[in-house]
Amino acid sequence: MSIKVIHHYTEKHLTDLYQLFQNEWWTKERSLADIKTMIDLSHVTIGLVDQDSGDLVGFARAISDGVYRAFIFDVIVKENGRKQGYGLTLMNSLLNHSVIQDVERVELYCPERLVSYYEQFGFSTDVNGSTLMRLK
Numbered sequence: 001m002s003i004k005v006i007h008h009y010t011e012k013h014l015t016d017l018y019q020l021f022q023n024e025w026w027t028k029e030r031s032l033a034d035i036k037t038m039i040d041l042s043h044v045t046i047g048l049v050d051q052d053s054g055d056l057v058g059f060a061r062a063i064s065d066g067v068y069r070a071f072i073f074d075v076i077v078k079e080n081g082r083k084q085g086y087g088l089t090l091m092n093s094l095l096n097h098s099v100i101q102d103v104e105r106v107e108l109y110c111p112e113r114l115v116s117y118y119e120q121f122g123f124s125t126d127v128n129g130s131t132l133m134r135l136k
Contacts, residue, residue, distance in 0.1 A: 003057060003086065005093050006047040009039060013047060016056035020076050027074065043070075044100060046093045048077075048086055057081040060090040062100055070100045072108040091121055 006013070018035055021027035030038075038061070039045055048058030058077040064070035072094055077086045094100060109132060110118055115125060 001057070001081065001084070002051045003048045003089070004051055005089065006049050007045060009045075009047060009056075012054065013049065013056045014039070017047075017059055020056065020059060020078055021074075023079065024076060027076070042073075044094060044097045046090050046097075048081075048089060050081075058086045058090050060094050062094055062097075062106075064099050064103055066099055066103065068104045070103040070106045072106065075108075087117070091118075095121065 009017070014032065014036060018030070018032045021030050021035065042061040043064050043066075044062040046058075046060045047056050049055065050057050055078075058081060060072065060075040062070050062072045072091075075087065075090055077090070095106065100106060106123075107127075108118065108123065
């Protein structure tokens with residue numbers, strides 16, 4: 001499968017993203033309308049499209065102030081595209097993006113099973129004693 005990186009999304013890509021999100025525990029409750037808003041408001045979005053089928057096979061996004069902090073969200077690859085380097089492409093595209101590449105701290109959160117995966121990019125669980133907090 002040959003892929004290309006995209007930053008702009010057709011209606012088909014948005015529908016494909018909705019379908020990707022339906023298969024993951026943390027994104028399955030998202031609506032198509034909310035996904036469209038999320039795309040519009042995120043500072044950086046990276047999509048991976050199969051050049052043969054035109055299907056969206058991977059996605060990641062980040063928000064950032066461009067100087068001090070960037071936070072990566074929703075790194076996701078279609079199940080049949082995993083273990084093919086697409087996650088590497090998504091992460092490298094995000095980390096090398098002009099909005100993020102010079103930011104002081106880039107952060108993300110992930111399940112314990114993926115900590116070693118993100119460590120290859122230089123991420124660490126040493127967050128200076130910080131604790132994740134959430135307002136629902």
